[in-house]
Amino acid sequence: MKKAGLILTLSVFLLVWVCPHAGANDGPHETAPGESAGWLADAGGRSSSEASNIGRQESLRQAAAAPAADPFSEDYVEEEDEVADLHAEEKVTIADPIEPFNRAMGAFNDRMYFWVLKPVALGYNEVVPEPARISAKNFFDNLGFPARFLSCLLQADFSGAGTEAGRFAINTLWGLGGLLDPAGSETLNLQKQDVDLGQTLGVYGVGHGFYIVWPVYGPSSPRDTLTNIGDQFLYPPSYIEPWYAWFGVWAYEKVNAASFRIGEYEAVKSAAIDPYVAIRDGYIQYRAKSVKARKEKSLLFRDAAGETRKE
Amino acid sequence: MKKRLAFMGILCVLVMSTAAYAAGPLATAEVAVGKVLDVLRDPKFKGPEAKQAKTERLRVIYKDMFDEIEFSRRTLARNWNRFSPSERAEFVDLFEQVLEKAYLDKILDYSNEKIVFYQENMLSDKQAEILSKIVTSSKEIPIFYRMILKDGKWKVYDVVVENMSLVQNYRAQFNDILGTDNPPEQLLVILRKKVKEH
Numbered sequence: 001m002k003k004a005g006l007i008l009t010l011s012v013f014l015l016v017w018v019c020p021h022a023g024a025n026d027g028p029h030e031t032a033p034g035e036s037a038g039w040l041a042d043a044g045g046r047s048s049s050e051a052s053n054i055g056r057q058e059s060l061r062q063a064a065a066a067p068a069a070d071p072f073s074e075d076y077v078e079e080e081d082e083v084a085d086l087h088a089e090e091k092v093t094i095a096d097p098i099e100p101f102n103r104a105m106g107a108f109n110d111r112m113y114f115w116v117l118k119p120v121a122l123g124y125n126e127v128v129p130e131p132a133r134i135s136a137k138n139f140f141d142n143l144g145f146p147a148r149f150l151s152c153l154l155q156a157d158f159s160g161a162g163t164e165a166g167r168f169a170i171n172t173l174w175g176l177g178g179l180l181d182p183a184g185s186e187t188l189n190l191q192k193q194d195v196d197l198g199q200t201l202g203v204y205g206v207g208h209g210f211y212i213v214w215p216v217y218g219p220s221s222p223r224d225t226l227t228n229i230g231d232q233f234l235y236p237p238s239y240i241e242p243w244y245a246w247f248g249v250w251a252y253e254k255v256n257a258a259s260f261r262i263g264e265y266e267a268v269k270s271a272a273i274d275p276y277v278a279i280r281d282g283y284i285q286y287r288a289k290s291v292k293a294r295k296e297k298s299l300l301f302r303d304a305a306g307e308t309r310k311e
Numbered sequence: 312m313k314k315r316l317a318f319m320g321i322l323c324v325l326v327m328s329t330a331a332y333a334a335g336p337l338a339t340a341e342v343a344v345g346k347v348l349d350v351l352r353d354p355k356f357k358g359p360e361a362k363q364a365k366t367e368r369l370r371v372i373y374k375d376m377f378d379e380i381e382f383s384r385r386t387l388a389r390n391w392n393r394f395s396p397s398e399r400a401e402f403v404d405l406f407e408q409v410l411e412k413a414y415l416d417k418i419l420d421y422s423n424e425k426i427v428f429y430q431e432n433m434l435s436d437k438q439a440e441i442l443s444k445i446v447t448s449s450k451e452i453p454i455f456y457r458m459i460l461k462d463g464k465w466k467v468y469d470v471v472v473e474n475m476s477l478v479q480n481y482r483a484q485f486n487d488i489l490g491t492d493n494p495p496e497q498l499l500v501i502l503r504k505k506v507k508e509h
Binding site: 070072093130134137263267270271277278280281285286 | 388391400403414417450475480485501
């Protein structure tokens with residue numbers, strides 16, 4: 001009981017302390033469209049800009065020589081892409097100083113998937129019908145309520161927090177302890193909030209740092225690693241004792257989750273020219289978009305997010 | 312001669328008026344995806360030997376739906392300008408084959424999931440983003456189409472699956488391979504190998 005009180009005071013303190021700071025630092029940061037232009041210049045690399053200029057002139061000359069109707073002769077123009085990408089901030093990259101380590105871990109995870117996770121999940125799929133697997137997923141999702149609820153509060157997304165509280169109450173009481181998801185039905189339409197502590201830091205402007213691929217856990221960053229540990233503290237199954245019972249539950253949850261996603265990794269891998277870079281970019285794009293979606297729901301950042309949308 | 316001229320004139324007017332009366336981007340995307348679903352659902356094409364026939368029918372539809380040159384140009388971005396027109400043509404062709412091989416099986420796997428087109432965001436007079444989703448029993452997969460108006464026809468130049476833009480994802484990979492001054496040939500060699508290995 002004492003512990004719960006402590007956590008509550010801590011979260012309220014964090015909320016009060018972080019808000020004014022974040023407002024002062026991040027308000028202008030988010031609305032500045034010049035940011036993206038700066039990034040673009042950086043990405044191109046100053047030393048290389050000359051070289052690419054020469055290249056462009058050359059291809060322009062070639063384009064002029066080719067017949068006008070040839071669609072292949074049309075050059076790439078930077079501006080047209082600005083419009084297409086809608087939000088300048090979408091252009092996200094991540095530093096990757098430990099790439100050799102990450103590539104090795106990626107290769108390890110690849111083997112783990114094909115040698116362990118996939119065969120187990122396929123066997124599990126054969127034995128357990130889909131409705132039962134969905135129920136198991138619902139059950140674990142329901143236990144994730146404390147982490148999602150706290151993240152919503154910390155992000156000043158009070159409607160999201162309300163939705164989560166309502167879902168937890170309804171699904172626990174009328175959904176057989178979370179096995180069913182009556183709250184998510186069409187009539188009630190209380191959908192699970194896609195939220196975690198890593199996004200919460202992201203909303204307040206904390207960057208990833210750099211890219212890390214953990215064995216088994218997969219793509220991450222220092223920010224998301226630390227906050228994921230925080231999320232685990234708020235996840236009841238983490239407290240199961242003894243450790244092998246915890247491990248059994250953990251492994252079961254992973255296999256159950258994987259059973260819905262068999263084939264997705266294979267598809268990404270076969271479509272990619274360099275799967276490592278494809279997954280790194282996918283991870284960073286996905287995280288950036290979800291942070292942006294959270295900002296639009298936050299009382300503190302909604303206006304800033306809306307402004308960038310209009311631009 | 313006069314008759315022929317008049318005929319040509321009428322033809323011109325007809326062609327131009329259909330161009331001006333192009334369907335909106337959402338309708339265009341929805342119709343194209345609807346055609347794809349018709350092929351996939353067609354009971355005539357059951358069984359494994361029908362795969363080839365299905366593939367050919369689908370190819371006609373997506374060639375009409377996608378602007379593969381626009382797609383290629385945006386994925387190569389700045390590097391596109393370092394490719395000669397013939398290198399560009401080869402790149403577009405190889406890239407298309409890679410994409411077809413990667414996604415065809417996924418599309419042929421279709422088993423009556425519901426596809427809903429629900430929103431059209433105009434980015435400018437000539438660009439739009441169409442929001443759709445695939446609804447399955449365990450999840451919803453958002454798929455957005457980014458479209459551009461060219462010669463009176465809306466064409467897709469980027470697909471955003473679960474918030475991940477294909478153009479951006481391939482751009483990251485091609486940037487990594489080409490860097491700032493690796494020759495275009497380097498990427499073409501990798502693509503040729505990738506097309507062959509399947």
